[in-house]
Amino acid sequence: MKRKWMAAAAMAAAATVLTACSGGSGGASTSSSTEKVTLTYANWSEDQSPAMKQIAAEFEKANPTITVKIQTLPWTEYWSTLQVGAAGGTAPDAFWMLADHFREYAKGGQLLDLSGTVKSAGIDMSVYPKAVSDSYTLDGKVFALPKDFDTNGIWYNKALFDAAKVAHPDDTWTWQDVQDAAKKLTDKAKGVWGIAAPIDAQGGFYNTMLQAGAQIVNPEGTASDFASPAGVAGLKFWADLQAAGVSPTLQQLSDTEAVSMFENQKVAMYFSGAYWAFRLHNNPDLKGKVDVAPLPQGVKRATVTSGIGNAGYAGSKHPEELKKFLAFLGGTKAAEIQAATGTVLPAYKGTQQPWLDAMPEFNLKVFIDAIDYSVPLPVAGNASEWQGLAAQYLTPAWNGDKPVQQAAKEYQDAVDKVLAKQ
Numbered sequence: 001m002k003r004k005w006m007a008a009a010a011m012a013a014a015a016t017v018l019t020a021c022s023g024g025s026g027g028a029s030t031s032s033s034t035e036k037v038t039l040t041y042a043n044w045s046e047d048q049s050p051a052m053k054q055i056a057a058e059f060e061k062a063n064p065t066i067t068v069k070i071q072t073l074p075w076t077e078y079w080s081t082l083q084v085g086a087a088g089g090t091a092p093d094a095f096w097m098l099a100d101h102f103r104e105y106a107k108g109g110q111l112l113d114l115s116g117t118v119k120s121a122g123i124d125m126s127v128y129p130k131a132v133s134d135s136y137t138l139d140g141k142v143f144a145l146p147k148d149f150d151t152n153g154i155w156y157n158k159a160l161f162d163a164a165k166v167a168h169p170d171d172t173w174t175w176q177d178v179q180d181a182a183k184k185l186t187d188k189a190k191g192v193w194g195i196a197a198p199i200d201a202q203g204g205f206y207n208t209m210l211q212a213g214a215q216i217v218n219p220e221g222t223a224s225d226f227a228s229p230a231g232v233a234g235l236k237f238w239a240d241l242q243a244a245g246v247s248p249t250l251q252q253l254s255d256t257e258a259v260s261m262f263e264n265q266k267v268a269m270y271f272s273g274a275y276w277a278f279r280l281h282n283n284p285d286l287k288g289k290v291d292v293a294p295l296p297q298g299v300k301r302a303t304v305t306s307g308i309g310n311a312g313y314a315g316s317k318h319p320e321e322l323k324k325f326l327a328f329l330g331g332t333k334a335a336e337i338q339a340a341t342g343t344v345l346p347a348y349k350g351t352q353q354p355w356l357d358a359m360p361e362f363n364l365k366v367f368i369d370a371i372d373y374s375v376p377l378p379v380a381g382n383a384s385e386w387q388g389l390a391a392q393y394l395t396p397a398w399n400g401d402k403p404v405q406q407a408a409k410e411y412q413d414a415v416d417k418v419l420a421k422q
Helices: 008-019 049-062 075-088 099-107 115-120 130-135 158-163 175-185 201-212 229-243 250-255 258-263 274-281 319-329 332-340 353-358 365-373 383-387 390-398 404-419
Strands: 037-043 066-072 094-097 144-146 152-157 269-273 290-294 303-305 309-312 374-376
Touching: 037 049, 037 319, 049 066, 049 319, 049 332, 066 319, 094 099, 094 319, 099 130, 099 309, 099 383, 115 319, 130 144, 130 374, 144 319, 152 158, 152 201, 152 274, 152 303, 152 365, 158 175, 175 229, 175 269, 201 229, 201 269, 201 303, 229 390, 229 404, 250 258, 258 269, 258 274, 269 274, 290 365, 303 365, 309 319, 319 332, 332 353, 365 374, 383 404, 390 404
Parallel strands: 037 066, 037 094, 303 374
Antiparallel strands: 094 309, 144 309, 152 269, 152 290
């Protein structure tokens, strides 16, 4: 889910939007206990915005002097707007953060240190998946509290499987089962493909690399593993699907995102995360047609895991009120609201059952079970920079213009140059 940053002019225009409603630049709060304070809370999801508003309303009930204004920006504008706002002193008070962007903001001194809040509010960090909470910790300091977590599965269209007389995927499936099913499910005359094979790190090739025994990035964060035999095998799984013609081309997947093609019932299988459940649940055209199964096994079973963190702007004019709000966002009430509305899989331990109950038509326990074999999303160095190189270096392999091993070596060399700069 990585997008290019917008041009400077567009970024400046986006920053203007935030200036009017931001926490503003620097300085400690001068508000008294009875003074009205307004905090802004930014996100990128229209689907989740109603739940975020409900969470804000619950917080306001307990804190009548604090008003929380929800600000929802399109994904294509979110990071550019946040970048300009954080640099210019106009960032929202609270905002969603991703692990692969976290370090650049934390090292830049733009995130509020929540370590003291964790202690004073009695927040037990063990209630969150360790892989997610660790992603927002730097030099022993906590800079964001986990909101939700993601693992991956095979979203599949039962109606297309049944029409092609193909058995539904289950926990015994291997890579070969996926490849065989994709061929049987592809019907070019009807414009249906067996699987979507985009250049997707988190939902796609990171998982197959791990399943093949690769590391992605070494534990020291100094070198990547794309060109190792296991790394190449994990990448080749996807390139082979493109070569077999069982996936839309990269150009087609650029014109229409993979999740949209799956929703439009043009793709029978889509490897991706728990975060799509709410969207698919709310699509009436998919009623009774969609389910999810575990990812297939390679040499071993594996999936990457990550999650959104709720972070605060270090330059907020109301740091104490902001810390109180962030502590609330990291607590049980906020998690229960997210779960009960079906919005997302909450990170807080023991609050996931309502999420399962909200969408009983899906085998959503797949995503919770997957935490047992999950691996943290790699975020070494400037992760957003080196992850952003994937399309440039892997497109020739996906399109069959270059051997996978050669493309993998070139990508590895480029990534290692970025890692060497840290």
